[in-house]
Amino acid sequence: MQKKILIVDDEPAIRDMVAFALRKGEFDPIHAGDAREAQSAIADHVPDLILLDWMLPGTSGLELARRWRKDPLTREIPIIMLTARGEENDRVGGLEAGVDDYVVKPFSARELLARIRAVMRRSREDDEDGSVAIGALRIDGAAHRVFAENGGAPSPVPIGPTEYRLLHFFMTHPERVYTRSQLLDHVWGGSVYVEERTVDVHIRRLRKTLEPHQLDGMVQTVRGAGYRFSAAL
Structure with a gap:
């Protein structure tokens, strides 16, 4: 069964590009353009991993990550943050908010899939x-x-x-x-x-x-x- 990955990004072109890469990597992508759509998607089906954009309308990716880490439903879902912020303080801020990894834009499909598989592999090892x-x-x-x-x-x-x-x-x-x-x-x-x-x-x-x-x-x-x-x- 394909792993479901929730893409939370307000730019449709980026969501489409990431979704294409995920399907090539044999993952099942789910789309959300903001915090409300993300919450609705999670309520419909809890994903196996979340790709979360830092900059979102209304509620930032950092705020969402903190919220999800406090919610029993989403606490254990791995989160990879997609961000144009490559400075060390920004990366540390994301980690402290509860994300498990980050990918700095622009990124290649190959790098993104490698990070997703690495995070999921660690999660499977936890279960064992x-x-x-x-x-x-x-x-x-x-x-x-x-x-x-x-x-x-x-x-x-x-x-x-x-x-x-x-x-x-x-x-x-x-x-x-x-x-x-x-x-x-x-x-x-x-x-x-x-x-x-x-x-x-x-x-x-x-x-x-x-x-x-x-x-x-x-x-x-x-x-x-x-x-x-x-x-x-």
């Missing part, structure tokens, strides 16, 4: 991972969910797909320091498209995710070396 528990944190690999167990009933931890992968790797490799480069290789699969600063952004997002459960201290910075995951807060 097993369950693990350390301290008050538990990952249910089959359900693809994270729980915090602080004495009472387990509380679900809302988490995005990239933070899930990062947390799962940490929890299956605790008490060991990893450099940014090593984390990129293990969590992102050594993708040539991802920069080392990306790790710092997602570490911040992972800590923010764990903070309401007072477990953010499990993700530790080792000055001059990298990051470590430890049950010893």
Whole structure:
């Protein structure tokens, strides 16, 4: 069954060009020109991935990404942002809003398809991972969910797909320091498209995710070396 990909872009010519590339890549494209149409499309059929333009009328792509990362229906859908903004601060801003990757315009169909397949491959690998528990944190690999167990009933931890992968790797490799480069290789699969600063952004997002459960201290910075995951807060 073909994977459905939602294209959210207010320029019909770009949507048509991207849709043509997706069909050539054996994906099933869905079109939306703004936030309202995107929400309607998701309500009709939850896509397997979203291609999201940064600049949209009314609601920006960044605002949409933040909204979707808070919604249980869309929280785990991978998002790739399409943007003409290639500066580092803009890219970091997109990552902090919850996107999983970005493609800077103008881009080739080959590059776009490569990024889509890389993000989807990482998502499939997540589904194959097993369950693990350390301290008050538990990952249910089959359900693809994270729980915090602080004495009472387990509380679900809302988490995005990239933070899930990062947390799962940490929890299956605790008490060991990893450099940014090593984390990129293990969590992102050594993708040539991802920069080392990306790790710092997602570490911040992972800590923010764990903070309401007072477990953010499990993700530790080792000055001059990298990051470590430890049950010893």
